[in-house]
Amino acid sequence: MRRRSRVLLCFALLWVLGIAYYMYSGGGSALAAGGGRKEDWNEIDPIKKKDLHHNNGDEKAQSMETLPPGKVRWPDFNQEAYVGGTMVRSGQDPYARNKFNQVESDKLRMDRAIPDTRHDQCQRKQWRVDLPATSVVITFHNEARSALLRTVVSVLKRSPPHLIKEIILVDDYSNDPEDGALLGKIEKVRVLRNDRREGLMRSRVRGADAAQAKVLTFLDSHCECNEHWLEPLLERVAEDRTRVVSPIIDVINMDNFQYVGASADLKGGFDWNLVFKWDYMTPEQRRSRQGNPVAPIKTPMIAGGLFVMDKLYFEELGKYDMMMDVWGGENLEISFRVWQCGGSLEIIPCSRVGHVFRKQHPYTFPGGSGTVFARNTRRAAEVWMDEYKNFYYAAVPSARNVPYGNIQSRLELRKRLGCRPFQWYLENVYPELRVPDHQDIAFGALQQGTNCLDTLGHFADGVVGIYECHNAGGNQEWALTKEKSVKHMDLCLTVVDRAPGALVKLQGCRENDSRQKWEQIESNSKLRHVGSNLCLDSRTAKSGGLSVEVCGPALSQQWKFSLNLQQ
Structure with a gap:
């Protein structure tokens, strides 16, 4: 009986020593740390395995890096x-x-x-x-x-x-x-x-x-x-x-x-x-x-x-x-x-x-933000835009008065790099940007406050109206041509009835049609119909479309093209 007890005691001691060795050598680390069944690597979902491999690898490598003194993760x-x-x-x-x-x-x-x-x-x-x-x-x-x-x-x-x-x-x-x-x-x-x-x-x-x-x-x-x-x-x-x-x-x-x-x-x-x-x-x-x-x-x-x-x-x-x-x-x-x-x-x-995205800048600009932006933009236009820079000056006439400094080194850079002309850029990179005709009198959006003249999606014989300016061209892109037509694509603003209150309509452009002749008056702030001496007016825009009315000081007759090309 005593001998049997000694044998059992030896077996128990060997079992304890074996468990201790197993734990010490790392074989049971997952069990000891996790308090549960060790997860077999081969049983892990492949996507999860990839994440573990990626994340643990990065974190382990990062944690093993020695940070310079004074640095923290x-x-x-x-x-x-x-x-x-x-x-x-x-x-x-x-x-x-x-x-x-x-x-x-x-x-x-x-x-x-x-x-x-x-x-x-x-x-x-x-x-x-x-x-x-x-x-x-x-x-x-x-x-x-x-x-x-x-x-x-x-x-x-x-x-x-x-x-x-x-x-x-x-x-x-x-x-x-x-x-x-x-x-x-x-x-x-x-x-x-x-x-x-x-x-x-x-x-x-x-x-x-x-x-x-x-x-x-x-x-x-x-x-x-x-x-x-x-x-x-x-x-x-x-x-x-x-x-x-x-x-x-x-x-x-x-x-x-x-x-x-x-x-x-x-x-x-x-x-x-x-x-x-x-x-x-x-x-x-x-x-x-x-x-x-x-x-x-x-x-x-x-x-x-x-x-x-x-x-x-x-x-x-x-x-x-x-x-x-x-x-x-x-x-x-x-x-x-x-x-x-x-x-x-x-x-x-x-x-x-x-x-x-903020609506305004929190910091100050020496000389004012408008002046700084105009100076920077002029430098870009003068170096890279060739003769097309004139469309910028037509859109922002005040920029002509802002000094832009010496650009000689940037012009030399352009020559040294063998850069293409701006016309190539317009034709190959940005063909969506409409280029005005150099002979046009004015071009772009015809603005009245925050609203713009808009075709409203209408075609021939349709009326025109005003809509919030979206700066995307399309239905709001117009030109005042050298023939004095206000033109959108191949449609022109037409006054069929030359009496006050008559609606303005879109009709196919005809070169010598007096019903389609307009001119800018009062410092380019109004559009007057030549044949009737009446002015384009938006007072009836909500009820039926734009009309022509007796010219006066009303805000509904104030119009401005985004580019005036003949100044």
Whole structure:
């Protein structure tokens, strides 16, 4: 009996030692840590396995990296301490500092969740594994700390770590140097501070010059990058270094900071006033994309705040015009330059980045925002638009009075690069932009306050009316020809009955028809029908259409073409 007890005791001791060895050697780590059944790798769903492989690999590699002294990983950054010192106090206007609702911005987590607004095909797409890393350049001036922090964190959180070489924050002489300096504690973030106000263009060039990666990514300071935003951009540039690519820019509401997906049917464009606008693709263009709705979109212009391009190509192409000030016109200039000098611009539907769109700028412009924008725009027009610049001056006559400085170095750059004429750009890149006839007296929208003369979709013998100006041409595009016809396509404004109150109709244009003759009077502020001496009037627009009435001071007779070509 005693011998049997000793044998059982030995077996028990060996069993305990075996279990201890198994646990110590790692064989039971999953059981010990999880408190349950160890999950067999072969039983894991393949998609889940891929995610585990990808995420754990990145996190493990990242956690094993040794951070430089004084640096922290973004999850460990103290958001409350950073944002808390600049929060809006009770009774203060939440829009005063940044022209968006800072109170709502400050409430949000630095890594808040946003909806994945990509097309389903993008979420199933595989990207190249050999993509180049990028330096992300973000310039700012007195940006709300919460918005700036979310921009930085969204880059780090939603980008593969190996593709972010660095984030370069260029502080354009903000009032509080700590806005940027404190963010320098975050991994991969470098902060450069200007010792005077330089503006967007010169600040971006400073950041680009300091960049260590072969690819540059420019972002505004109030953005939030979406899932897998970076890979599709880098892939296009890796395939062709002369591509300059932009994401679809989603909308972050300036009042409540709701994140809303933008349409994928838009391209960047402009009117002859050279103000950027979004153009809807033509029906033919939309139909051609039905088979591949996530294909890159060739765009005549980029918005300018968010884009990716090869660093060496950026330098070869002339960086930015360093004599442009503060903000404005730089997207116009770089868009013309890229296209005319052999490159291309694309919007990449599988890349989504949210942006806070504001109705006005929060910062000051030396000499006023209008003057600065006109100076910058004149520089772009004088260098790149050839004789077509005259349409800009017709649309914005006051711009002629704004000095634009010396452009000799930019003209020499254009010659050295062997760039194409602006006519090539209009014919091959932006054929949708209607070009006025040089002999026309006036062209474009015929405006009355915020409304414009509109065909209302009517054809021959239909009446015309007014509709809110949409700046998209179409039914609101008119020309006052040298023959004194007010013309839309092949239809002209016609006065059939020459008595006051008679409706104005659309009829086929006839060269010598006196019923179709009009002239501008009173400093081009009215349209008078030559045969009746009555003026175009909108007082009956709601009840039946536009009419002609006895000329007088009424606002319903005030009309202005967007371009007056014969001044």
